[in-house]
Amino acid sequence: MRRLIAILNPQADRGRTALLADSLQQTLAGRVELQLLKTTRRGEAVELAARAARDGCDGVVAIGGDGTVHEVANGLLAMSGGGRPPLGIIPAGSGNDFAFALGIDKNLECNAKLLANGDVRAVDAALVETNSGRRRYSINNLGALLEGQINLASHELQWPRGSGLYLRAVLQTLLRRPPRAQLQLTIDGVEMTRESAILSISNGCRSGGRFYLTPCARVDDGRFDYLIAPPASRLRLLWEILKSLRRDRAQDGWIEQGEFAAMRIRSDLPIAAHVDGEPWLRPEEDERELNLTVLPGVLQVFADAHAD
Numbered sequence: 001m002r003r004l005i006a007i008l009n010p011q012a013d014r015g016r017t018a019l020l021a022d023s024l025q026q027t028l029a030g031r032v033e034l035q036l037l038k039t040t041r042r043g044e045a046v047e048l049a050a051r052a053a054r055d056g057c058d059g060v061v062a063i064g065g066d067g068t069v070h071e072v073a074n075g076l077l078a079m080s081g082g083g084r085p086p087l088g089i090i091p092a093g094s095g096n097d098f099a100f101a102l103g104i105d106k107n108l109e110c111n112a113k114l115l116a117n118g119d120v121r122a123v124d125a126a127l128v129e130t131n132s133g134r135r136r137y138s139i140n141n142l143g144a145l146l147e148g149q150i151n152l153a154s155h156e157l158q159w160p161r162g163s164g165l166y167l168r169a170v171l172q173t174l175l176r177r178p179p180r181a182q183l184q185l186t187i188d189g190v191e192m193t194r195e196s197a198i199l200s201i202s203n204g205c206r207s208g209g210r211f212y213l214t215p216c217a218r219v220d221d222g223r224f225d226y227l228i229a230p231p232a233s234r235l236r237l238l239w240e241i242l243k244s245l246r247r248d249r250a251q252d253g254w255i256e257q258g259e260f261a262a263m264r265i266r267s268d269l270p271i272a273a274h275v276d277g278e279p280w281l282r283p284e285e286d287e288r289e290l291n292l293t294v295l296p297g298v299l300q301v302f303a304d305a306h307a308d
């Protein structure tokens with residue numbers, strides 16, 4: 001029987017994930033051998049996943065939202081060489097964007113079947129490094145400039161719940177002066193300069209629970225997608241953000257999109273950025289250079305190959 005270590009974030013989905021533990025263990029009983037660990041603090045899932053991978057098991061399952069999946073993936077990717085166990089996902093957060101990109105929904109019975117069947121898919125990740133030596137792996141997306149500022153603001157707000165909170169963070173951030181950064185970009189060896197308000201970089205097609213900034217991104221094509229929005233009025237930026245609620249929106253050429261395997265970003269302004277929805281760089285930290293390297297197919301994930 002497959003021996004899995006599951007890492008549950010009891011704080012995900014505003015505490016509702018804590019209630020899942022019993023039904024999860026009942027659903028998986030007799031189908032996999034499950035050791036369930038609960039996090040006690042932010043960041044702990046990275047350490048728990050790294051230890052599980054080092055000690056050996058047949059898979060490490062993240063139970064929570066994108067933040068939990070991000071931490072478990074970072075713990076697994078910290079392990080170099082062969083023998084890295086696959087990542088399992090039981091989506092139990094409020095956004096679950098990476099699970100969505102893989103066609104994994106919130107049905108516990110379907111999740112249990114996936115883990116018991118053991119089918120895996122190889123997906124890409126990107127190593128993101130700053131000039132000062134900070135590093136993270138991104139599996140779903142990295143949002144910089146305005147998107148990074150909105151993410152930071154959303155983590156400081158307590159109300160309203162759900163998508164209303166994100167909308168409040170968008171409006172609150174836009175009330176301040178939107179960023180106008182001069183970016184020097186090197187994309188797969190090609191240098192370019194862009195004035196930019198939003199820089200969004202994605203492996204998956206959806207971020208923030210409902211925004212399709214890079215609707216064509218695929219998690220297993222060996223490349224990440226990017227979107228660059230030039231500086232514009234607050235109203236225009238708000239309109240672009242709202243437009244991205246629709247996956248099939250028409251492109252008007254104002255926004256620049258593309259794909260890359262390696263990207264270097266140098267900004268004249270300090271970069272605000274989140275990785276996979278987790279706040280990462282704050283403007284006061286004065287990070288102005290990022291290097292992203294796509295690692296094709298580096299992570300095995302329990303998923304149906306045909307489901308996305």
Ligand SMILES: Nc1ncnc2c1ncn2[C@@H]1O[C@H](COP(=O)(O)OP(=O)(O)OP(=O)(O)O)[C@@H](O)[C@H]1O
Nearest residue numbers: 012013039040041064065066067068093094095096
């Ligand atoms: N025991 C804990 N106590 C407090 N925070 C925790 C704990 N375990 C994990 N966290 C943090 O909880 C945050 C939210 O987790 P997660 O992203 O999984 O849920 P979510 O925000 O509901 O879902 P989504 O990101 O999909 O919207 C993460 O930043 C994670 O580091």
